[in-house]
Amino acid sequence: MSTLSFTRRRRRGVGGAARGVAWAGRLGIAAIVAYCLAPFYWMVVSSLRRPADQFSNAPLPAPASFDNYTAAFDPHNGFGRALVNSLVVAGVTTGATLVVGIFAGYALARLQFRGKTLILTLIIAASMFPPIILVVPLLRLFTDVGWINTYQAMIVPSMSFALPLAVWNLTAFFRQMPAELEKAAQVDGCTPAQAFRKVVLPLAAPGVFTTAILVFISAWNEFLIAVSVVNDRHMMTANVIVSLFTGQYKYDQPFGTQMAAGVVVTLPLVAAVLFFQRRIVDGLTAGGLK
Amino acid sequence: MSVIAPTPGRTAPASRPPRTSRRAGTGRLAAALLSPTLLVLALVIGYPVVAAVRLSFQVSTEGIDPHTGFVANTSHYGTGNYATVFTDDRLLRPWWNTTSFALASVTLEVLIGVSMALVMHRAFRGRALVRAAVLVPWAIPTAISGMLWKWIFNSQGVANDLLGTQILWSSEGFHAWLSVVVADTWKTAPFIGLLVLAGLQIIPGELYEAARVDGASAWRVFWRITLPLVRPALVVAVLFRLLDVLRMFDLPYVLVGPRKHSVETLSMIAFNEMTNLRFGSAAAYASVLFVYIAVVALAFVKLFGADLLGRGTRSES
Numbered sequence: 001m002s003t004l005s006f007t008r009r010r011r012r013g014v015g016g017a018a019r020g021v022a023w024a025g026r027l028g029i030a031a032i033v034a035y036c037l038a039p040f041y042w043m044v045v046s047s048l049r050r051p052a053d054q055f056s057n058a059p060l061p062a063p064a065s066f067d068n069y070t071a072a073f074d075p076h077n078g079f080g081r082a083l084v085n086s087l088v089v090a091g092v093t094t095g096a097t098l099v100v101g102i103f104a105g106y107a108l109a110r111l112q113f114r115g116k117t118l119i120l121t122l123i124i125a126a127s128m129f130p131p132i133i134l135v136v137p138l139l140r141l142f143t144d145v146g147w148i149n150t151y152q153a154m155i156v157p158s159m160s161f162a163l164p165l166a167v168w169n170l171t172a173f174f175r176q177m178p179a180e181l182e183k184a185a186q187v188d189g190c191t192p193a194q195a196f197r198k199v200v201l202p203l204a205a206p207g208v209f210t211t212a213i214l215v216f217i218s219a220w221n222e223f224l225i226a227v228s229v230v231n232d233r234h235m236m237t238a239n240v241i242v243s244l245f246t247g248q249y250k251y252d253q254p255f256g257t258q259m260a261a262g263v264v265v266t267l268p269l270v271a272a273v274l275f276f277q278r279r280i281v282d283g284l285t286a287g288g289l290k
Numbered sequence: 291m292s293v294i295a296p297t298p299g300r301t302a303p304a305s306r307p308p309r310t311s312r313r314a315g316t317g318r319l320a321a322a323l324l325s326p327t328l329l330v331l332a333l334v335i336g337y338p339v340v341a342a343v344r345l346s347f348q349v350s351t352e353g354i355d356p357h358t359g360f361v362a363n364t365s366h367y368g369t370g371n372y373a374t375v376f377t378d379d380r381l382l383r384p385w386w387n388t389t390s391f392a393l394a395s396v397t398l399e400v401l402i403g404v405s406m407a408l409v410m411h412r413a414f415r416g417r418a419l420v421r422a423a424v425l426v427p428w429a430i431p432t433a434i435s436g437m438l439w440k441w442i443f444n445s446q447g448v449a450n451d452l453l454g455t456q457i458l459w460s461s462e463g464f465h466a467w468l469s470v471v472v473a474d475t476w477k478t479a480p481f482i483g484l485l486v487l488a489g490l491q492i493i494p495g496e497l498y499e500a501a502r503v504d505g506a507s508a509w510r511v512f513w514r515i516t517l518p519l520v521r522p523a524l525v526v527a528v529l530f531r532l533l534d535v536l537r538m539f540d541l542p543y544v545l546v547g548p549r550k551h552s553v554e555t556l557s558m559i560a561f562n563e564m565t566n567l568r569f570g571s572a573a574a575y576a577s578v579l580f581v582y583i584a585v586v587a588l589a590f591v592k593l594f595g596a597d598l599l600g601r602g603t604r605s606e607s
Contacts, residue, residue, distance in 0.1 A: 021412075028409035029416055035402075036423040036480055040430065042448060043438045057451040104327035113320040119328070126335050130537035130583060132557040133576040134334070136564050137341035160334040167327060192319050221431040223540040224557070228564070239433040243544050255441045262434040269429040277422045284481070285488035 040266075047260035054256045068260035072245075078233050079261055082241040086265075089154045089226070089237060090219035096155070097162040097215050098208060105170025106196055110182065120171075127164035134160055135228045142229055153229040154237070158222055162215045169214060169283055173207030174200070210283040213276055217269055238265045339580070346371050346573035371574035380559065381578070388555045388579070391470065391542075392535040398475045399531060403482025404524070408516075410483065411490045424480040432477065436544030439473040443545075466546045466553050474541055478534075482527045489523025490516070525594045532590060536583050556582070 046054075047068050048061040072079050107113075108120060138157055147153040177200065185195035226237045233241065242261045245254055273280060349370035375381050410420055427435070443449050443459035450457060459469045493516065501511045539557040546553045548562060556579040563572035 025409065025412050026415075029413050029420055032406050032409060032420055032480075032483075033423045035476070036427050039435075039438055039442065039476060040426055042442060046441060055446045057448050100326045100330055103323035107320045107323035111316050111320040111323075113317055119324060123327070123331070126331050128533050128583065128587060129335055129339060130557060130576065130579050132537065132539065132560045133342045133573075133580045134338040136560065136569060136572045136576050137338045137345055139564060140345070140569055141341070157334055159330055160338075163327060163330055163334075192316055217429060221433075223431070223433045223544075224561070228561070239431050243433060243437060255444065258437050259441060262430075262437055265434055266430050269431075270426055273425040273429045274422050277418065277425055280425060281421055281484055281488075285485055 040270075043259050043262055043266075046256060047263045049256060051254075051256050068256040069264070071254070071257045072261040072264065077245055077257075077261075078236070078241060079238065079245075079264075081234060082236050082238040083264070085151075085235060086220060086237040086239070088151055089158065089222075090216050092151070092155050093158040093162055093219040094212055094216045097159055097166045098212055100159075101163055101166035101170055101211070102201075102204075102208060104167045106174050106200065108167070108171045109174035110179070110200075111192070123164050123167050127161060127168075129160075131157075131161070131224050135225060139228055147229070149230050149232040149235045151235075154222075154226050157225045157229075158219050161222075162219055165218060166211050166215050169211045170204075170207060173211070174204065176207075177203060206279070210276075210279040213272060213280060214283050217272070220269065342573045342580075343577055345569055346571075346577045348570050348573075350570055365570075371570040372578075374571055375574045375578065381575075383551060384554050384556045384559045384575075385578075385582070387467070387553060388536055388538070388557075388582075390467070391474070391538060391555065392532055394471045395474045395478070395535050396528060396531050398471070399479040399482050400524070400528060402475065402479040403527070404486055406480065406483035407486035407490055407520075408512075410487050421484075424483060427477045428481050430477070432540045433544050435473060435477055436541050439469060439476075440545050443469045460546050462546075462550055463552050466550060470542050470545055470553050473545055474535065474538070477541075478531060482524075482531065485523055485527035486520055489520040493519045528594075529587065529590055533583060533587060536586065537579065 045059070045061055048064045048066070049056060049068070050061075050063065050065045051067050051071070053061070071077075104123075108116060134157060138153075142148055142153045181199050181203065182190075182192070182195040185199045186192070190198065221239070222237075223239050227240050230236050230240070233244075236244075238261070242258055242265065245258050245261065347367050347369065348365050349368045350365035406424070410417070410424075413420060430438070440460050441447055445456070445458050447459075449459065457465050459465045497515050497519075498511065501515055506514070537557050538555050539561065542550070542553040542555060543558055543561075548554075548558060554562075556575060560572045560575035560579065563569075563575060
């Protein structure tokens with residue numbers, strides 16, 4: 001499979017039939033874009049309505065207002081603090097995972113040693129455990145050692161899903177780099193460790209960056225662990241606290257405020273997706289395909 | 291290419307030939323590079339799994355101590371938690387919810403995802419736009435998307451407005467179940483689409499040309515060329531999704547709520563037991579889920595031959 005050529009041959013059709021196919025293609029593209037963006041669009045539109053218009057189902061907010069955003073950042077919700085918590089947890093998880101994962105990824109991609117298949121199997125298997133089976137004993141353990149309502153109680157378990165993802169992606173990435181690089185470095189008298197540090201690591205920066213985005217997004221989205229090991233509002237992550245919003249207005253559930261907070265939580269990710277779409281797609285498909 | 295075993299770290303004599311020391315160095319280097327990862331995985335996965343299984347066999351009973359007369363918590367090892375879990379009809383419903391979510395969502399996701407991939411593969415213009423759009427549902431945190439769909443499926447929300455119905459979607463019953471399936475499909479069908487698209491792109495164009503020369507119909511080309519060649523990518527995508535849906539927690543928890551009969555999954559009931567400090571039965575539910583997922587994954591790999599490691603372990607020559 002891997003030896004097959006990657007070239008994609010396409011031809012632009014001439015004539016009526018081809019034009020019809022092109023139109024059907026455009027229609028299909030429009031349908032996909034609408035499918036993916038319509039619910040997100042609805043979140044943005046709902047967040048921009050005035051709280052009094054909350055139940056209006058008009059396609060555009062008229063008049064538009066930022067009242068929901070002001071309400072979301074109202075001090076009694078603790079949303080600003082929750083964003084900082086999310087950033088700390090996801091950021092530290094990403095950093096720690098990368099430091100550990102880079103070494104493993106390089107070893108698995110490049111070095112020849114016994115037990116490689118076993119270790120790869122272990123790492124894949126590690127990503128298949130349901131988080132709930134990890135959380136039950138960890139909650140008890142963290143209660144005993146006084147880790148409830150701490151950052152480390154969220155960061156350490158988050159590494160359980162981040163690390164297999166990172167190792168897998170980095171292995172795929174290191175394997176794509178030409179092996180001649182290290183061979184040349186070793187001919188020049190480098191030890192394998194020096195070859196890794198001085199030649200491979202600087203060139204691997206793009207792959208590390210792609211992995212960092214994927215790990216950060218998955219850590220930012222984590223919910224089960226964050227909702228289990230924290231019960232103090234000051235330590236909750238943004239995902240958890242948004243579902244606990246209580247209305248400043250008289251409605252039973254402040255959907256407008258929640259949509260505004262949802263947009264704030266999602267916007268950095270959507271921006272990342274727009275800027276780094278090619279990298280993210282490469283990273284997502286690397287594990288299963290290349 | 292010879293396989294070099296990691297050698298125990300003894301000090302190499304200075305007179306050793308350079309070739310041998312470099313080989314020994316490779317083995318030691320591999321061990322050194324992999325040990326942090328293995329250590330972290332042992333701590334955050336190995337230990338908790340073992341502890342959970344142990345916990346599930348730990349039956350704690352609250353009784354009055356005959357000597358002191360105080361209420362005391364005693365615990366012993368036994369199968370009591372499993373006996374409660376299996377005789378309780380509370381197991382069957384979450385198990386069925388978990389399974390039916392997996393069957394319905396993954397089927398829908400494959401159908402929609404493959405169609406998306408076929409359309410995207412033929413797109414000449416707007417590839418960047420589509421790729422960015424397709425990533426948006428994937429990037430939205432599940433908890434936030436649960437909230438978004440709860441709002442869409444609100445009794446006065448846009449779903450009822452568009453459909454002209456007055457359904458109380460996210461309260462209970464079949465509609466609540468359906469709303470979870472819709473939300474999950476929306477979020478992850480594009481992900482399957484992306485993986486399948488990557489699979490489509492490595493099919494060489496010559497095959498399609500040959501089929502065209504032979505006069506094969508588009509339908510026949512799809513069944514005889516596209517599908518068989520894209521199958522490895524699809525199988526891996528479906529396996530990942532299957533594992534993911536079977537442990538689903540946050541979407542029904544946020545969209546419908548905890549302790550709702552019609553959407554409670556095995557993860558949710560274990561979570562519920564845990565928050566009520568019944569750790570033994572929580573661990574028992576979690577262990578049942580764990581074994582169930584392992585069995586499904588193994589059966590899937592046996593049936594469809596998911597090649598997870600094949601390409602991963604092929605050593606570069």
